[in-house]
Amino acid sequence: MKRQKLFREINADLKKVEKELDKFLNVDDPMFSQTCLYLLQAGGKRLRPSFTLLAGKFFDYRFEKLLPVTMAVELIHMATLIHDDVVDASLTRRGRPTLTAGWGNTVSMATGDYLLAKALELIVKIDNPAVSSILADVCIEMCQGEIQQIKSSYDTTQTLKQYLYRIQRKTALLIGLCCKLGAKVSNANPRQIWLMSKYGNYLGLAFQIVDDILDITANPKELGKPVGGDIRQGIITLPMIFALKDSSQKERLKDLLGRKTKTDAEVAEAIQLIIQAGGIDKSRKIVEQYIDKAKANLQELPDVPAKDALIELANYMGERSY
């Protein structure tokens, strides 16, 4: 539906990215072809390649130069999803069984490693040392976000600042980078690259907060996985941080969120307490602020059709949280 319209500018090229990814992952090994095909077919929005292509559309757009970047960022993203599912022992994602559920942890870990290695293959072939280097750095930072998340599990004393630091690395950095590299590869000037990067970064923060909201409020069918996953896994998200501060039953909430094992009833109770304390509403306000900041960075950039798409994407992000 919306995707068609949003991505009108890049739809044909996005299909080419899809096809190239398919080809790229379908050669070496029958087992990996199976698992990777499963992952590719599970779909996802190909949000990261879209950002790169749309950012490129503002400037000197050359698909063949953007292609390896779009593929590398999507492979990095896919690899982190799989390893996250292994770590979280997630059984469903996007409404389908995860790789972990179908093939087990060992195959999943190996597939994640394989996707990272394939990303590396692309990255070293990119004929632009600065771009390669930026992509290598983002992998390191994403691992740091991952470890940050592990370290802060079940820690109900964590601050807003710690949360933002974590999602910056876990999500926002890569989305910011997708926009940045789309501009950089398309010969934007430094100021334009910076603005595009800021747009993506703020949108990435908004995106992750929306995900964290939906993990609490969504219809499980629409979410494609059970609600309350973060609560079960001890990942303390923004709505929880607000609720831990404002709830009239904050000791009870603290106790619930800090427990290593929780019954379904306890998860449901925690969700109620978070909503009652206004944790969701407050988080939505933050989302709106980040979306506004994201859009503000676009103002100075050329008025091309892709700009409307990036604005619509930002607005869509806000609507998703309801």
Added chain:
Amino acid sequence: MKRQKLFREINADLKKVEKELDKFLNVDDPMFSQTCLYLLQAGGKRLRPSFTLLAGKFFDYRFEKLLPVTMAVELIHMATLIHDDVVDASLTRRGRPTLTAGWGNTVSMATGDYLLAKALELIVKIDNPAVSSILADVCIEMCQGEIQQIKSSYDTTQTLKQYLYRIQRKTALLIGLCCKLGAKVSNANPRQIWLMSKYGNYLGLAFQIVDDILDITANPKELGKPVGGDIRQGIITLPMIFALKDSSQKERLKDLLGRKTKTDAEVAEAIQLIIQAGGIDKSRKIVEQYIDKAKANLQELPDVPAKDALIELANYMGERSY
């Protein structure tokens, strides 16, 4: 003991590699610094950097050009060890608790990813696209070896050819590559690079077969982990393949090795059957053949002191299996 003598040629530079690795892994994140330091201190023989440096000594040796290669191969090796330990749920390695045992699977997986990302950081900075590309390829092939191992678990019908294909990718390729890159970076000619690569590859095969022998025959204290680990995990190694063919009780052995769970008594019985069937002796003969092939590739190369070290290393590999 022996290491001092074997590595006389490169000992000072090997210490520098160690120091640089330490520095390189000790900057970004307190948690990763801890886990990585633990891994570095657990030691290991730094065999892969040694091969690269020794191979370099045959030609135009420049330490500063070899350094990033030695660090990258060691990081790749460390990352695969950690992910292997997660997959195998190994609790000890080199006589110390594994990272997995001490920090859990999540931290271990993240640390493995982080080491790969740090290797990537080095690889993209190497000012030689061919070298970067070779390093990227080896990561892919190693993942394929990993998946091959997973796929063939508990499969008692696997052939010698399948076994060799697997250890080629899992172990020999990287060791061959260490030798190859040491020569390549030091301006060896194509024939010399090829010979050095063959040396490393044959030695890598011998090395893995010795490991597989020791997993059955060693003193657990010397091994630094319990014996029979492969048997427990359903990894069918060369001594088992020989024994499955030759044992007078091959049906019993097949039944034992194919079981997903085994008692300690069953593991001990399997070990006895493998030894009785001559699986160990036959495997040692193969090791000797590979060591001879490895050394034969050195003949044509310049007679430098490092050549003696490589020959001694090959001989030492053979002695290790007794």
